[in-house]
Amino acid sequence: xxxxxxxxxxxxxxxxxxxxxxxxxxxxxxxxxxxxxxxxxxxxxxxxxxxxxxxxxxxxxxxxxxxxxxxxxxxxxxxxxxxxxxxxxxxxxxxxxxxxxxxxxxxxxxxxxxxxxxxxxxxxxxxxxxxxxxxxxxxxxxxxxxxxxxxxxxxxxxxxxxxxxxxxxxxxxxxxxxxxxxxxxxxxxxxxxxxxxxxxxxxxxxxxxxxxxxxxxxxxxxxxxxx
Numbered sequence: 409x410x411x412x413x414x415x416x417x418x419x420x421x422x423x424x425x426x427x428x429x430x431x432x433x434x435x436x437x438x439x440x441x442x443x444x445x446x447x448x449x450x451x452x453x454x455x456x457x458x459x460x461x462x463x464x465x466x467x468x469x470x471x472x473x474x475x476x477x478x479x480x481x482x483x484x485x486x487x488x489x490x491x492x493x494x495x496x497x498x499x500x501x502x503x504x505x506x507x508x509x510x511x512x513x514x515x516x517x518x519x520x521x522x523x524x525x526x527x528x529x530x531x532x533x534x535x536x537x538x539x540x541x542x543x544x545x546x547x548x549x550x551x552x553x554x555x556x557x558x559x560x561x562x563x564x565x566x567x568x569x570x571x572x573x574x575x576x577x578x579x580x581x582x583x584x585x586x587x588x589x590x591x592x593x594x595x596x597x598x599x600x601x602x603x604x605x606x607x608x609x610x611x612x613x614x615x616x617x618x619x620x621x622x623x624x625x626x627x628x629x630x631x632x633x634x635x
Contacts, residue, residue: 548592
């Protein structure tokens with residue numbers, strides 16, 4: 409009974425159970441006194457053993473639950489990242505294409521007569537630059553196509569005198585069909601252009617020439633040499 413009371417982390421409880429059963433067996437044989445204390449010792453011994461098992465089992469159970477928690481969190485995190493990746497893919501798939509650059513007239517500058525002469529001399533040195541030029545359309549037909557024309561051009565606006573103008577530099581112009589839809593041969597125009605560099609082409613008389621080429625970003629017809 410005393411060992412059952414002082415269980416000493418399970419060892420005393422185990423001894424209480426063993427000694428208690430031995431005592432009960434002896435009491436039955438010898439008919440000695442003390443059976444109640446023996447039964448009490450056995451009972452307390454079993455209680456102590458159960459408590460010892462609980463003290464061992466609970467920490468093991470809690471530790472096992474804690475070990476499983478990071479795995480669950482990792483799985484949840486992985487699923488979350490997967491969902492985010494799928495969302496990113498969806499967002500990429502539905503992202504609209506970049507909008508076209510807005511035309512700004514202030515980005516284009518007038519050029520002096522000398523500056524225009526330098527441009528005509530070495531167009532490749534000015535690729536990507538923005539200028540305002542003037543000219544007369546000299547060829548805009550099936551040979552040039554609907555998205556380009558040839559013109560005599562220069563840095564200064566000219567008005568026709570007796571049906572003639574004197575733009576000194578031959579040049580090639582390219583632009584969208586819609587932008588050039590209102591332009592025809594002999595038109596006088598002001599154009600906001602981006603320099604494309606030099607362009608070589610065969611002339612109608614069989615020769616070959618190299619001229620400055622421009623992309624037309626905006627064009628305005630202001631007159632014509634046609635009567």
